[in-house]
Amino acid sequence: MERQDALTLAALPLLGIWLLVARILSMLTPLLAPWLSYLLAQRLYYATPFAVYALRSGGGAKAILTRLVVRRYLTLPLRPHLPHFYIVGFPKCGTTSMCTYLKQHPCIDGLDGLPYHEILEKWVGRVSGSGAVGTLGGGESHFYVGALGRSSTTSTSAYRSFFPTIVASTLARVRHGNWLCFDACPVHACLPHVPARMKAMTPNAKLVFMMRDPLAAVISGELMLRDLGMPLQWSTLGEHDLAGDSLAETEEDSAYWAAVEKLPLDEPLPADLMQRFYSTTDPRPALRAAKYADCLDRFLRAFPKENMMFVDFADFVAQPEATVRSVLKFVGADAALPAYAFKPMPPGMQGKPRGRTMHPAVKQRLRQYYRSSNLALQQMLGRSLSWFGEDV
Numbered sequence: 026m027e028r029q030d031a032l033t034l035a036a037l038p039l040l041g042i043w044l045l046v047a048r049i050l051s052m053l054t055p056l057l058a059p060w061l062s063y064l065l066a067q068r069l070y071y072a073t074p075f076a077v078y079a080l081r082s083g084g085g086a087k088a089i090l091t092r093l094v095v096r097r098y099l100t101l102p103l104r105p106h107l108p109h110f111y112i113v114g115f116p117k118c119g120t121t122s123m124c125t126y127l128k129q130h131p132c133i134d135g136l137d138g139l140p141y142h143e144i145l146e147k148w149v150g151r152v153s154g155s156g157a158v159g160t161l162g163g164g165e166s167h168f169y170v171g172a173l174g175r176s177s178t179t180s181t182s183a184y185r186s187f188f189p190t191i192v193a194s195t196l197a198r199v200r201h202g203n204w205l206c207f208d209a210c211p212v213h214a215c216l217p218h219v220p221a222r223m224k225a226m227t228p229n230a231k232l233v234f235m236m237r238d239p240l241a242a243v244i245s246g247e248l249m250l251r252d253l254g255m256p257l258q259w260s261t262l263g264e265h266d267l268a269g270d271s272l273a274e275t276e277e278d279s280a281y282w283a284a285v286e287k288l289p290l291d292e293p294l295p296a297d298l299m300q301r302f303y304s305t306t307d308p309r310p311a312l313r314a315a316k317y318a319d320c321l322d323r324f325l326r327a328f329p330k331e332n333m334m335f336v337d338f339a340d341f342v343a344q345p346e347a348t349v350r351s352v353l354k355f356v357g358a359d360a361a362l363p364a365y366a367f368k369p370m371p372p373g374m375q376g377k378p379r380g381r382t383m384h385p386a387v388k389q390r391l392r393q394y395y396r397s398s399n400l401a402l403q404q405m406l407g408r409s410l411s412w413f414g415e416d417v
């Protein structure tokens with residue numbers, strides 16, 4: 026047993042009392058500090074603009090946010106960990122399922138104390154009627170996209186506050202000999218400022234990228250935003266919706282995203298970044314997010330390729346257990362640990378397209394749109410992915 030683990034075990038009763046007091050105090054704070062609830066709701070809205078639709082009908086959601094955040098900060102000295110690995114992307118490629126599967130392993134923890142996304146998921150579960158309420162536990166911090174503020178995306182202590190305490194890590198190490206924690210946020214893969222920040226925060230982290238046929242990912246994302254109530258003015262469902270518009274990037278767009286990529290680490294994120302990313306009027310940010318090769322290229326400039334794993338969504342769906350075990354091996358968790366058992370996911374995990382499909386004309390257009398990016402991806406990975414098809 027390491028010396029630090031032995032010390033933590035000896036101090037366990039005191040640490041337990043500290044955690045309990047923090048929990049009680051945090052339950053009182055929403056009453057004492059309504060402005061904090063307001064501030065947090067604003068920040069969450071910045072990071073995930075669709076959150077406003079969840080918060081509108083979320084009842085006590087703001088109070089829950091405050092309570093969780095206050096508890097995390099009261100116990101910050103007990104939270105020394107940053108993620109050992111990330112599920113970095115891509116949107117609608119099975120990151121939530123993968124996250125839930127990985128957390129079945131006794132040596133792996135996700136976030137602690139700030140399941141922002143759980144609140145959204147409960148709401149999504151109610152809206153979609155997927156019956157998934159309480160079963161998902163996505164645990165996305167949205168840290169690098171500004172969930173704790175546009176200026177906080179390089180603050181180590183702010184980020185540490187998301188992850189479990191030394192009590193949890195010590196107990197896992199003593200019982201199972203190993204402990205790892207991770208963050209998951211599919212949009213991290215798509216935003217150009219993220220690789221440099223992630224590298225500065227966690228230079229040795231491992232990164233898992235999940236990828237799916239871009240067309241399937243794009244329509245899945247559109248349907249999620251529609252079901253949340255976002256007033257999207259573009260659609261892939263009707264013949265004329267995307268067929269006529271130019272999908273080429275404007276000069277202004279290119280300049281904007283290039284500037285975001287070069288943003289110095291000590292500069293706050295632009296005020297309109299996430300509104301632009303989740304645009305209700307312009308389909309291009311959503312389409313660009315599935316140009317996997319461009320996004321991966323930025324990560325490959327920041328991290329060594331051997332620290333990255335690329336998972337084909339189709340393999341994950343066809344063989345979830347084998348895929349999860351290979352990810353466990355990659356991140357350094359023992360998949361053969363006697364205390365670990367793979368449990369298949371409840372059916373509520375899967376979305377409900379409810380008969381809505383992409384219009385064939387739009388499909389054809391998007392196949393063309395993604396062709397060069399898929400070719401570049403094939404070269405980058407040195408292998409084919411199941412959905413490349415004959416023309417890639």
Ligand SMILES: Nc1ncnc2c1ncn2[C@@H]1O[C@H](COP(=O)(O)OS(=O)(=O)O)[C@@H](OP(=O)(O)O)[C@H]1O
Pocket residue numbers: 115116117118119120121122211241245246249341342345370374375376377378
């Ligand atoms: N095990 C399994 N089998 C089949 N399909 C699965 C599975 N896990 C996740 N999914 C599908 O993945 C889509 C959700 O992806 P994400 O969790 O990455 O979404 S998010 O970006 O975090 O919002 C969503 O896709 P759509 O159903 O097409 O919307 C889920 O149904």
